Amino acid sequence: MPETSISCTPHSGMARTGWQRTALSAVLAAATLLTSGCAGWVRDNLTQAPTPWRRVQPTALPVTLPDSRDFPIVAARMRDTGAVYKSYIVVLGNPTVLPGENRLSIDVQTLPDSLFGALVQPPRVFPVPLYTMETLLATTKREFPGMTVKVADAARRNRYGDYDYVTTQDAENSCVLAWQLISDHKRMLPERIEAVRLEYRACGIGSNVRALLAPFDGLSLTLPETVLEAQDLGAM
Amino acid sequence: MTRPVLLSALLLAGIAATAAGNCAWAQANGGGRALAPGVKVEVAPAPGSGSAPAAGKVDETALRYYARIGDGERLEAEIARLRALDPGWEPPKDLFAPQPTTPGVDETPFWNLLSAAKVAEARAAIAEQRRKSPSWQPSDKLLQELDTAESAGRIRSASDTKRWQEVVDAAAAHPEAVACNRLDNAWRLAEAYAELKQADRAFDTYRTIVSTCPKAKERRDTIFKASRYLSPDQLRELTALGATANPAKGEDYSTVRTAEAELETGRLLERLGNAKPGALTAADLSRIQGIVRDKQDADGAIALGWYFQKQKNFAEAQSWFSQANGWAPSDKAAEGLVLAYNGLGEKAQARAAASPWKGKSSRIDQALKAVDPPRGSGGGRSGPQGPSELDRALARHDFAECLSIIRSSIAKSGPTAGLLQQRGWCLLEMKRPSEAEAAFAEAQAMAAREPAKGGQSGGGNGAAGTTRTPAASGLPQKATPAQENAYGQAVARLATGDTVGLTRDLPRANMTPAQKAEIRASLMATEANRALEDKRYNDVLRLLDARKELTPEPRNLGILRGWALYNLMRFDEAYAQFKSVDDRLSTEESREGVSITWKTIYHDW
Numbered sequence: 001m002p003e004t005s006i007s008c009t010p011h012s013g014m015a016r017t018g019w020q021r022t023a024l025s026a027v028l029a030a031a032t033l034l035t036s037g038c039a040g041w042v043r044d045n046l047t048q049a050p051t052p053w054r055r056v057q058p059t060a061l062p063v064t065l066p067d068s069r070d071f072p073i074v075a076a077r078m079r080d081t082g083a084v085y086k087s088y089i090v091v092l093g094n095p096t097v098l099p100g101e102n103r104l105s106i107d108v109q110t111l112p113d114s115l116f117g118a119l120v121q122p123p124r125v126f127p128v129p130l131y132t133m134e135t136l137l138a139t140t141k142r143e144f145p146g147m148t149v150k151v152a153d154a155a156r157r158n159r160y161g162d163y164d165y166v167t168t169q170d171a172e173n174s175c176v177l178a179w180q181l182i183s184d185h186k187r188m189l190p191e192r193i194e195a196v197r198l199e200y201r202a203c204g205i206g207s208n209v210r211a212l213l214a215p216f217d218g219l220s221l222t223l224p225e226t227v228l229e230a231q232d233l234g235a236m
Numbered sequence: 237m238t239r240p241v242l243l244s245a246l247l248l249a250g251i252a253a254t255a256a257g258n259c260a261w262a263q264a265n266g267g268g269r270a271l272a273p274g275v276k277v278e279v280a281p282a283p284g285s286g287s288a289p290a291a292g293k294v295d296e297t298a299l300r301y302y303a304r305i306g307d308g309e310r311l312e313a314e315i316a317r318l319r320a321l322d323p324g325w326e327p328p329k330d331l332f333a334p335q336p337t338t339p340g341v342d343e344t345p346f347w348n349l350l351s352a353a354k355v356a357e358a359r360a361a362i363a364e365q366r367r368k369s370p371s372w373q374p375s376d377k378l379l380q381e382l383d384t385a386e387s388a389g390r391i392r393s394a395s396d397t398k399r400w401q402e403v404v405d406a407a408a409a410h411p412e413a414v415a416c417n418r419l420d421n422a423w424r425l426a427e428a429y430a431e432l433k434q435a436d437r438a439f440d441t442y443r444t445i446v447s448t449c450p451k452a453k454e455r456r457d458t459i460f461k462a463s464r465y466l467s468p469d470q471l472r473e474l475t476a477l478g479a480t481a482n483p484a485k486g487e488d489y490s491t492v493r494t495a496e497a498e499l500e501t502g503r504l505l506e507r508l509g510n511a512k513p514g515a516l517t518a519a520d521l522s523r524i525q526g527i528v529r530d531k532q533d534a535d536g537a538i539a540l541g542w543y544f545q546k547q548k549n550f551a552e553a554q555s556w557f558s559q560a561n562g563w564a565p566s567d568k569a570a571e572g573l574v575l576a577y578n579g580l581g582e583k584a585q586a587r588a589a590a591s592p593w594k595g596k597s598s599r600i601d602q603a604l605k606a607v608d609p610p611r612g613s614g615g616g617r618s619g620p621q622g623p624s625e626l627d628r629a630l631a632r633h634d635f636a637e638c639l640s641i642i643r644s645s646i647a648k649s650g651p652t653a654g655l656l657q658q659r660g661w662c663l664l665e666m667k668r669p670s671e672a673e674a675a676f677a678e679a680q681a682m683a684a685r686e687p688a689k690g691g692q693s694g695g696g697n698g699a700a701g702t703t704r705t706p707a708a709s710g711l712p713q714k715a716t717p718a719q720e721n722a723y724g725q726a727v728a729r730l731a732t733g734d735t736v737g738l739t740r741d742l743p744r745a746n747m748t749p750a751q752k753a754e755i756r757a758s759l760m761a762t763e764a765n766r767a768l769e770d771k772r773y774n775d776v777l778r779l780l781d782a783r784k785e786l787t788p789e790p791r792n793l794g795i796l797r798g799w800a801l802y803n804l805m806r807f808d809e810a811y812a813q814f815k816s817v818d819d820r821l822s823t824e825e826s827r828e829g830v831s832i833t834w835k836t837i838y839h840d841w
Binding site: 055 | 636637735
């Protein structure tokens, strides 16, 4: 290949200026192209959008549920939202003939591990507060159509502290919807985890609400780093 | 779904942010209504109906600009406005004659920017011009229009992000921004009041719009918008006002009056869908029957069919399903017809009604299960004895009862592949897709085992779990039990959102080509929805085009296509798309598409 007449030797002032100008032009062109979306970039940053749900084995879930004949694990799936959120749904058996799946949903919010991650975060996948009376009514109407819902006056406590719940009943069945936000990242959560949100929906035959809540009361989080339990912290 | 306002919202959010703080808000004109202590907000009346006189010479800058760009509509509005300011004023005779450049600076570039909704750019250009010509002052009209446009942008931005109080505050600060010529903002203000639970103020705002904005179409659209928040009585009052108040010459307000009837029809149809037997009065029922007949509304007839079917009035149900099928043949209408005939015990008729769709529509294949039901639910041939308990439950669409019957059948005489498969379909109807998938998988496993039993145990009992007697009915292209189960699993996986896994597994799945095509089409529809949410609008069109090759496009995907075109700024195509959907059956969604696209094309916000 014939040599070109352009010299890049450091001794040549003219050539250096030419090289610098070329480099500058290249950088400018690249910057223009990149910022104008003409270099194969998509318009929006899709890395912050939730991925589609994918199936996982129950063993890959960050939770262990007590064995239950009425509420066995039927399926499990997960998805990511950005690098910050991992969401899981555990579908449980539903012994009733009522519509809707029994399930435990878990959202784990981790802290970003880079400056860029901290600057570009996806919108939070769960609201805080988890429910207002309006959103709770809308949710229970959707979850338990045609049933009368009662909001429990007092919270209950599981391994990770207090949680709130509603109950519904008809002639043959009862249902519960419980929700909990674990956000004590000073004492309870490991350093890298900002919050864990749990939501549990179960319908069963009969009127024993405690039995319905037993899986939620007895669940144990199995995240890579230990989440301390309420009893570890003494009186919370 | 990605809302149509994306583009303008982004643009305007930027404008609002840029403009924040540098606006000298125009003061409210006279006639504002007290809406809160110390706050006055008004929907500015239609041009021409204002009463505030102005002293001095009128500013014709905008008028000449509209004349120059040939925007007749705005020109008329501006003439009316100027006449209202100064009743003695007449439009200049040389309005359309080429004008010598006014001394000083030609404002056309700034007006052009403003007209293209580039408010921040217009401000920047004005500032630059003033730097060059310090003695020059932009016209009052230009500054006023800039203020109004900025305020309008602020309202839209706040409304898009549901900051309702900010919408109200911005409108209070600049009532011109919610004038009739910016009707969308006036709607947003009313919506903000409604969302803030200030129902009276929402109603007042809607009332002001329908009694002051002159165009019939705008009044009609306002009534549709208001229907989301107002009670039927308030809507009635609104309609009466819209049809009579301050009529403008040449406007036909009869379309305003019919809006109420259309809304009422929609409400009745909705109630019909949710109604328990006897929930509708005879008068309501008769009214809706009349409307459905008049409009030959196939969807309405189907809704009526189901209403009667639920009441076990099979003869009446059959008549409405037949009517619907006559007006617009569809598998939905045929499904109802099959089940209604089945309810009447006319199985041959039911099969005949199903025949055009058999093997092509899962809905029909499902309905046929009520006609030739799965056996094994407790003994013997049920055919000659009329519909079984399970058939009747399916015919009533009582899927909870379906689960109960299957559960007790299994408890009594053990599971069969057919029963498990039926359980899968009922679970799907009960929105329990994960359990449904497991039921189909179980049915699959059982079907695979059953032939090994050599058909000894009740050969007819399910014939490997199938629900029909294929040899007798001579079904072409009938799916095998294994294919039915694989198809059921795929439908369940779709419902759980497992699109990635399903896409991966579909090529290897044991299904008929028709079943595969149906699942493929559903996957594409799901992916198209996702693409719209991700703002990958070209992908939306690519997927919808590919899907269209497999099966006709339903109206919801037609609307999706419209928004994809809109967001790609292919406004004319988007308008044509929405219009074609709207012309077939006008709904709130299709009207929204038509209206927003039209406004975007003609800058009529």
